[in-house]
Amino acid sequence: MxxxxxxxxxxxxxKASGLxxxxxxxxxxxxxxxxxxxxxxxxxxxxxLTDETYFPLVRMAFGDTVYHxxxxxxxxxxxPGIEAVISVPVGPFxxxxxxxxxxxxxxxxxxxSWRPGIPGDDPNRKEGPSVVLGGALVYSFGESGGxxxxxxxxxxxxxxxxxxxxxxxxxxxxxxxxxRPNVPAPKSTINNLRLEAGFHFSPGGxx
Amino acid sequence: xxxxGKVAVLSTAVLCLxxxxxxxxxxxxxxxxxxxxxxxxxxxxxxxxxxxxAGKIDGTDTDSLSLTLQYLxxxxxxNRYQVxxxxxxxxxxxxxxxxxxxxxxxxxxxxxxxPIIEWREVAPESPATEFNATTGYxxxxxxxxxxxxxxxxxxxxxxxxxxxxxxxDANPLTSPAPVFFRYAGLGTGAFTDGVAQFGFDPAAAxxxxxxxxxxxxxxWLNVEGFGLLAQRIARPPRGFFYELWLxxxxxxxxxxxxxxxxxxxxxxxxxxxxxxxxPFVARxxxxxxxxxxxxxxxxxxxxxxxxxxxxxxxxxxxxxxxxETVVYQAAxxxxxxxxxxxxxxxxxxxxx
Numbered sequence: 001m002x003x004x005x006x007x008x009x010x011x012x013x014x015k016a017s018g019l020x021x022x023x024x025x026x027x028x029x030x031x032x033x034x035x036x037x038x039x040x041x042x043x044x045x046x047x048x049l050t051d052e053t054y055f056p057l058v059r060m061a062f063g064d065t066v067y068h069x070x071x072x073x074x075x076x077x078x079x080p081g082i083e084a085v086i087s088v089p090v091g092p093f094x095x096x097x098x099x100x101x102x103x104x105x106x107x108x109x110x111x112x113s114w115r116p117g118i119p120g121d122d123p124n125r126k127e128g129p130s131v132v133l134g135g136a137l138v139y140s141f142g143e144s145g146g147x148x149x150x151x152x153x154x155x156x157x158x159x160x161x162x163x164x165x166x167x168x169x170x171x172x173x174x175x176x177x178x179x180r181p182n183v184p185a186p187k188s189t190i191n192n193l194r195l196e197a198g199f200h201f202s203p204g205g206x207x
Numbered sequence: 208x209x210x211x212g213k214v215a216v217l218s219t220a221v222l223c224l225x226x227x228x229x230x231x232x233x234x235x236x237x238x239x240x241x242x243x244x245x246x247x248x249x250x251x252x253x254x255x256x257x258x259x260x261a262g263k264i265d266g267t268d269t270d271s272l273s274l275t276l277q278y279l280x281x282x283x284x285x286n287r288y289q290v291x292x293x294x295x296x297x298x299x300x301x302x303x304x305x306x307x308x309x310x311x312x313x314x315x316x317x318x319x320x321x322p323i324i325e326w327r328e329v330a331p332e333s334p335a336t337e338f339n340a341t342t343g344y345x346x347x348x349x350x351x352x353x354x355x356x357x358x359x360x361x362x363x364x365x366x367x368x369x370x371x372x373x374x375x376d377a378n379p380l381t382s383p384a385p386v387f388f389r390y391a392g393l394g395t396g397a398f399t400d401g402v403a404q405f406g407f408d409p410a411a412a413x414x415x416x417x418x419x420x421x422x423x424x425x426x427w428l429n430v431e432g433f434g435l436l437a438q439r440i441a442r443p444p445r446g447f448f449y450e451l452w453l454x455x456x457x458x459x460x461x462x463x464x465x466x467x468x469x470x471x472x473x474x475x476x477x478x479x480x481x482x483x484x485x486p487f488v489a490r491x492x493x494x495x496x497x498x499x500x501x502x503x504x505x506x507x508x509x510x511x512x513x514x515x516x517x518x519x520x521x522x523x524x525x526x527x528x529x530x531e532t533v534v535y536q537a538a539x540x541x542x543x544x545x546x547x548x549x550x551x552x553x554x555x556x557x558x559x
Contacts, residue, residue: 174436
């Protein structure tokens with residue numbers, strides 16, 4: 001009655017997010033409350049790079065030598081939640097529709113941008129609610145395992161792109177213009193697209 | 208089932224390892240290589256309009272005034288230099304006797320070889336209500352108390368002699384006024400000796416004229432271009448603006464870059480910094496100003512130039528040439544084109 005789904009793939013981040021597309025992995029544990037309906041927790045993990053061209057240019061001067069720098073970092077993104085899956089068998093395949101609610105959490109690279117915080121207000125991590133909608137095509141080897149390919153739309157709310165900046169406001173570059181002056185406007189809700197492929201298996205066999 | 212489970216776990220582990228470490232993270236140099244910073248400094252021997260003023264004593268009172276002015280730019284079109292008596296609220300145009308002096312090299316200093324100059328009158332003194340200037344020449348203006356009285360001008364009602372740029376009968380209280388001299392306190396009308404100064408401001412007619420201060424730096428980004436940042440520099444006098452030029456050693460190659468702008472990212476024009484205050488223009492100074500120039504836009508290379516100049520120029524009335532009134536300058540570093548070029552845009556890693 002239990003199914004474990006392990007997938008990996010590519011996340012196409014919202015253009016307003018300031019994050020570069022990255023690989024991700026996810027694991028899901030589903031409990032079938034009906035032959036065609038399952039619910040259970042999921043956890044998605046990715047470590048995307050921020051896109052340095054979205055953030056201010058900084059200037060570091062050492063005597064007559066000056067560096068104009070764009071700075072990025074690799075963040076750690078965790079997205080746990082609860083989802084429900086509806087399955088529709090179609091011959092040897094199975095179509096699945098997924099919907100879920102969860103939270104997202106982004107932790108900044110402590111070696112690049114750690115800042116002291118106060119209890120209840122950690123400037124090095126941020127979190128918010130998320131909504132997941134998706135679909136998958138599943139091919140089963142038998143009763144206990146199979147392959148799946150799918151796509152998921154993950155909506156992150158309360159997103160703050162400025163949080164991802166590591167550019168020190170005390171080191172502004174005022175001599176030269178930013179190499180990318182027109183980036184997409186920041187949004188508080190971003191929609192990421194996840195393309196994924198993976199496996200599912202049922203430890204006890206059958207569902 | 209066991210095989211499928213192992214494959215799943217193994218695949219997940221590989222994915223995680225691949226995704227967890229990305230060595231492209233880190234600071235990325237915009238130009239790929241460091242830039243060179245050069246100071247933007249005030250020109251030591253600034254050639255700003257002005258010159259000595261002499262009062263001539265006739266009997267017991269000073270009766271005439273003679274202004275010897277230099278560094279006045281040649282005017283274009285119908286524009287001429289006009290002479291006024293003014294205070295901070297009113298002005299009266301006056302006629303003067305005008306003559307021009309040209310420099311004549313009569314020898315060279317036996318120690319340092321500098322030329323010895325004598326100033327010779329180009330033409331006899333003649334009456335004038337307006338005049339033009341010639342580069343390198345001096346203009347001499349004379350008038351007397353008696354002439355002013357005969358022309359119906361009560362000099363005791365004014366405090367300053369003001370030379371303006373204009374056509375027709377321009378108002379000196381709003382026109383560019385490159386030279387002024389305070390000859391007396393209001394109500395006395397007495398002539399005195401002194402120095403004619405640059406930059407008349409009617410609102411501060413008792414002031415001491417325009418004075419350069421401040422500075423900044425220029426950062427030369429190898430072969431891509433350069434960025435200028437000037438900080439707390441003197442606000443231009445009324446009717447003038449700052450203009451940037453690139454010149455070579457002999458000033459035979461001159462490229463006009465345009466006016467000073469606000470710093471990045473706005474780069475808004477400061478053409479009207481003489482009359483309009485704003486986020487970067489305070490009452491007495493320009494707080495920050497900048498300009499970014501790409502060599503590709505100039506269709507030039509850095510080795511063709513030796514200095515970046517910032518000159519004060521009247522907004523109208525002068526030819527499109529490098530003004531004599533160069534106020535700030537920065538050197539173009541030699542062999543700039545031999546610095547490493549960036550080949551991978553701003554994604555090239557620092558230190559590689």
